[in-house]
Amino acid sequence: MKNFFRWVGGVEGLTALMVLIGLVGAPSSLMGQNAHFHNAPASTRAQKNPLAGAGGKVAAGAVTAGGKLYADKCAGCHGSGGGGAGNVPALYRGATQRATDGEVFWFVTEGSASNGMPAWGSLPEEERWEIVSYVKSLKGARPVSKMAGAGAPVKTNAAMPTEPFVDFRVEEPGTVHKITVQDLPAPYGTDSADNGPEVVERSAGAWPKAPPGFKVELYATGLENPRLIRTAPNGDYFVAESGSGKILVLRGITAEGKAELTSVFATGLKQPYGIAFYPPGEKPEWVYVGDTDAVVRFAYQNGDLKARGRTGRIAALPHGSGHWTRDVRFSLDGKKMFVGVGSASNVDDPDTTPGENNRADILEFNPDGSGMRVYAYGIRNAGGGLEIQPKTGELWCSVNERDGLGDNLVPDYITHVQEGGFYGWPWWYMGGNQDPRHKGKHAELKDKAIVPDVLLQPHNASLEFTFYEGKQFPAKYAGDIFTSEHGSWNKAVRAGYEVIRVPLHGTGKASGEYEDFVTGFVVDNGHVWGRPVGVTVAGDGSLLVTDDGSNSIWRVSYTGAK
Ligand code: HEC
Structure with missing residues (x-):
């Protein structure tokens, strides 16, 4: 039995388990899943597809x-x-x-009326074989839907948005927005929307849009759920494929703007997301990865395309329900490791919810995983993006704020992080604004709640960001932040689904505004074809943007051409 259970794994294993149960006499409801597809008669197994030629x-x-x-x-x-649903x-x-x-032909013909699958025996036999x-x-x-099958375009009759709260209809490369605390509506100003997108295939004419002078190319395609991307000291690009549990290495940029090679660096990880090279500098010895339940690391030397040996587990992380991404960064001096751990819920009170313990925090560790403490707290989810300002060494984060208070609350944000700082969640938001769901609690924290540096559109799902230290873009972009906004669901007309720029004016400080930089991923209010997640500066100064909607990586370069 021991061997059997080792062999059982995933969907294949489940089927095998069903077979075994079938053999020892299972309840009839399980028998439908036996060795023969839906109890198809044995004769159907060998039946050839009459439309298949000699080679099948x-x-x-x-x-x-x-x-x-x-x-x-x-x-x-x-x-x-064919992705299925429910x-x-x-x-x-x-x-x-x-x-x-x-067997499939037989099942399509017979259907399974009691389980909701119609019988198609009335279709001509040839058509059934074609299907x-x-x-x-x-x-x-x-399993991405094509628009043809995804139903009618989803139009919206909502009034056009007015600044500072906008949506995809007015997101345009180069447009600047600025949200301040004074702009915030009262809670429940609108209903709480349930408007997640259906991801559809990119149509031939659809392409990301960047400001004049910039060109967008498709750097890599056919990936599986590419999420965070980071540039290694030697110039390779490390990409977390969170869904498949892999870390990939991509190298180089061909004349056509494509990756020169792609290699699987590590497999078998648990929803890997954060990636950091240690020690900081030109000669790292380790690659650290933020799995959802632990920080793990691999011995590494510049140029490695495959991990050397097995994973070393460095530090356990709180995990389970809720936000699963764990970004990982090191301080410039290499003495401290920061890990963003998002909340387990939208708005549960950590005082009474043990599952929120050490969550909605930025945790700090020694690089060997010891000495955990809370570096900053009340940050609903900084697991999607942490970064060190390369000049000042300051820690910054990109944060997903809470839902359920209406279209225009609560802004997501990007901010530098104060050690010991409290950023409000779940009792307060954007400084001393009380979340109505926690009325009367923690009055002593009201004045402690920090207003973040840059307020983004509420529900944008702000994820990875990077400081632009490249040499390719015009001088005005030097040192600025670029961030991927994965896109909203809790907003009646969707927002986000773009890369934004946060100007730091050459001062290393944000003044509150941000600019739409790469847009064009939204089809209509029901459908999108792309969702930016990660962003990194490539060796030549272009930006690489991962997109887990079209499962690709985009390259944005400055050519100066109109
Ligand atoms: C009204 C919804 C509906 C439509 C339309 C429908 N199906 Fe299904 N189909 C189902 C459901 C529900 C099941 C699961 C039935 C079960 O578990 O017994 C299913 C099961 C199947 C399966 C078996 C899958 C598996 O993993 O066991 C196949 C193959 C299939 N459908 C093909 C088709 C084809 C081909 C068509 C179009 C000719 C079609 N279906 C149309 C609802 C539908």
Whole structure:
């Protein structure tokens, strides 16, 4: 049994487990998942797809025809990319891809009325085989909907926004916004929206937009959930593929703006996100990774494309429900390690919720993982972006604030972090504004709650940022912050889904305003094709931006051309 359970893992394992239960006599409800796909008769297993040629390949024309039928008859439930949703299974992977064509044909013909899958026996046999051919062609494809299957465009009748609170309709590269505490509406000024996007495939004409003089190229595609990206001291780019548990290394930029090579540095990580090289400087000896439940590290020398040996676990982190990303940075002198750990909830009171212990904090450790203490607190989620100001050594963070108080509360923010500082969550926000859900609590903290440096659009989901130390962009960008805004769900008309610039005016200090820098990822109020997550400065001074909507990395360079 021991070996069996080691062998059992993921979806494959589950099926294997079902088989085993089937063998020892399972309740009939489980029998549907037996070795034969949905109890398909044994004869269907060997049945050949009549549209397949000698090599088993189906002509492209038949697959295309199947795709049209699929879009019309199946996509409404299974998603246009076969990604499934809720209790409707995915088709691009899993049992459907493991079953034979004959078994799938049989199931599509019979359906499973009691479980919500219609029978399609009334369709001509050839059409059913075309559909099967198409479904099989989805194997391994990304479950992203095409607009065709994603339903009608989602228009909004909302009035156009007025500054300082804006939305995607007016986000334009070069437009400056500034939100101050005086601008904030009262809580519950609007309903609390539930407006998460459907991510659709990028259409041929869609491309990110940057200010005049900048060019946007597709640096890498076909990634799996690329999140944070950091430039190693030797110029390689480390990318956390959080969904697949991997760290990738990408190297170089070809004349066409593409990566010269991609290598898998490490696998088997637990929702990896933060990446830091240690000690700071030109010759790191370790790569630290922020898994969701621990900081781990790998021995490293410049140029390594694969981790040397196994993960070393450095420090356990509070984890479980809620925000899962853990960014990791070192102080310039290498003496301290900072880890952003977001809250477990939207607004639970840490006084009465043990799960919030040491969360919504920036934690500080020694580089060996010892000596944990809270460096700053009341920061709902700085796990998405921590950075050290390269000149002053100051710690900065990018923060996702809370939801549920209406479209225009509470602003996300970017700020330098004061040691021991309290940033409000969950009792206060943006200084001494009390969260109505915690009325009357912690009056003594009211005047302690710090107003952050830069207030961003509420619900923007501000993630990774970087200080621009490159030489390529015009001088006015020197030292400025670039940040990826993953995009809202708790706002009636979506905002974010862009890269922004926070000017520091050559002073290293923010004055509150920010500027839309790269936009164009939103299709309409229901659909987006891209979602910026990470951003880093490349060796040549261009910006690389990860996008976990289109699973790609964009390169933004300055050419000066109009
Ligand atoms: C009304 C919603 C709906 C529509 C339309 C629909 N399906 Fe399904 N489909 C389901 C549900 C629900 C299940 C799960 C049934 C079960 O578990 O027994 C399912 C199961 C399946 C499975 C088995 C997947 C698995 O992992 O077990 C296949 C294959 C499949 N559908 C193909 C299709 C095809 C092809 C079409 C279009 C011709 C289609 N479906 C249309 C709802 C739908």
